[in-house]
Amino acid sequence: MTDKDQLPALKAGNKTQFSILVRDHHHALVALAIPIVGFSEAEEVVQIAWIKAYKAIASFEGKSKIRTWLSRIVINEAKMQLRARKKETLFSDLAGDGSDSDALADRFTQTGHWATPPATWHYDSPEALLMSDDLAQCLDRILTAMPNNQRAILEMRDSSELPFGEICNNLSISASNARVLLHRARAHLFKLVDHYQETGEC
Amino acid sequence: MLKCREVVDEADQFLSDDLPRHRQWRFRFHLLICKHCSRYVHQFQALKDATSFMHRKASDEEISRIMDSIDD
Ligand SMILES: [Zn+2]
Numbered sequence: 001m002t003d004k005d006q007l008p009a010l011k012a013g014n015k016t017q018f019s020i021l022v023r024d025h026h027h028a029l030v031a032l033a034i035p036i037v038g039f040s041e042a043e044e045v046v047q048i049a050w051i052k053a054y055k056a057i058a059s060f061e062g063k064s065k066i067r068t069w070l071s072r073i074v075i076n077e078a079k080m081q082l083r084a085r086k087k088e089t090l091f092s093d094l095a096g097d098g099s100d101s102d103a104l105a106d107r108f109t110q111t112g113h114w115a116t117p118p119a120t121w122h123y124d125s126p127e128a129l130l131m132s133d134d135l136a137q138c139l140d141r142i143l144t145a146m147p148n149n150q151r152a153i154l155e156m157r158d159s160s161e162l163p164f165g166e167i168c169n170n171l172s173i174s175a176s177n178a179r180v181l182l183h184r185a186r187a188h189l190f191k192l193v194d195h196y197q198e199t200g201e202c
Numbered sequence: 203m204l205k206c207r208e209v210v211d212e213a214d215q216f217l218s219d220d221l222p223r224h225r226q227w228r229f230r231f232h233l234l235i236c237k238h239c240s241r242y243v244h245q246f247q248a249l250k251d252a253t254s255f256m257h258r259k260a261s262d263e264e265i266s267r268i269m270d271s272i273d274d
Contacts, residue, residue, distance in 0.1 A: 015269065022268045027257035047271055054272045067254065104210060112205030117238035118245060126251035139256055158253035164218075183214060190249055 003066045010066075011058050018054060025067055026050075028159050029074045031143070035152035036078040045081055049074040064161075071160035075170060103187040118190075119198035129193070138202035142192050149173075150185035157182055204232040209239040213246050 009017040029049065033042035053073050060069055109115045123129040130139065143151060149171070156167045168178050196202050209232055215221045216229050233240045260268075 015272075018272070019265050019269050022265050023260045025257075026260035026264055026268065028254070031257060047268060050268045051272055108207045108210075112207035114206050114238045118242045120241065121245050121248070123248065126248055127255045129248055129252040130256045136256075136258060154253070158250055159257065161254065179214070183211065186214070186246070186249070187210075189253070190246060193249060194245075 003062065006066070007060070007062055011060065013054075013058070018057075021066065021070075022050065025070055028067060028155070029070055032071055032152075032155045032160055033074055033078050035148045035155070036075070037081050041081060045078050046074055049077045052077065067159070068161050071156070071162060075156075102184060103191045107191075118194050121193070121197045134200075135193070135196050135202065138192055138196060139189075141202075142188055146185060146188060150181050150188075153178055153182045154185035154189075158186070204228045206232075206236060206239050209233075209236070210242060213243050216243070217247055217250070 006017055006021070010021065026046065029046045030042050033045045033049075036042075037045050049070070053070055056073070060066075107114060107116045121129070130136070143154075146154070152171065153167060156162045156170065157164065162170075164175065164178070168175050171178070173181075192202055209229065212221060212225065212229060216226065221229060233243060
């Protein structure tokens with residue numbers, strides 16, 4: 001079901017419809033909150049955000065995707081939590097030392113040609129690409145191991161679909177820094193999926 | 203000539219229509235002559251589109267916990 005189909009019932013306060021929203025987006029929102037407030041606080045932040053979202057949904061105009069709108073509420077709530085705990089910056093390890101190299105670097109020759117070209121992937125739809133249970137477990141592992149700053153940008157950009165400029169503002173980092181981090185995060189994912197597509201394992 | 207390595211680095215900007223015109227042209231030309239990079243860019247786009255689906259759906263328990271807190 002698309003956002004547009006859901007909206008009238010949601011705006012009317014329909015709880016069954018709202019629970020579908022929770023089903024579809026809760027894990028994404030928790031994943032978004034984890035790099036900001038930490039693992040132990042993320043669930044609580046998102047729970048409060050859901051309560052606020054339910055109260056505010058009547059005024060949602062549908063100009064962005066629902067996931068994007070929910071994400072903004074979660075990020076605001078997370079920032080408030082940080083302020084309450086008197087933490088100045090969002091991400092303690094945000095600066096990063098850049099030591100984490102590009103996951104695809106070893107796929108190229110010194111002259112910049114493919115040494116190991118990408119495998120041909122088989123999938124029927126974007127959903128199907130990441131759907132298998134095996135792959136989901138690998139994904140979990142790789143996301144958990146990813147540096148906080150990369151993870152935050154990946155969630156904000158590719159899952160929450162926030163505009164790039166807004167992400168840079170949220171994280172107080174430059175666009176070029178954000179691009180590097182996003183590129184590294186996606187390179188990790190690409191390598192994982194590529195390997196899985198070729199070998200059936202990760 | 204653009205190198206394959208540079209195609210991978212610029213793929214995101216290319217797909218978000220963020221490359222200056224002359225570099226966009228170099229990029230397109232490379233894709234025409236290089237099947238590896240053309241496959242890479244295609245699959246990279248698919249992966250970007252898939253990322254919003256990478257999170258599993260919430261369990262019935264999780265849903266009821268949230269819905270209960272809304273009812274309070
Ligand atoms: Zn190439």
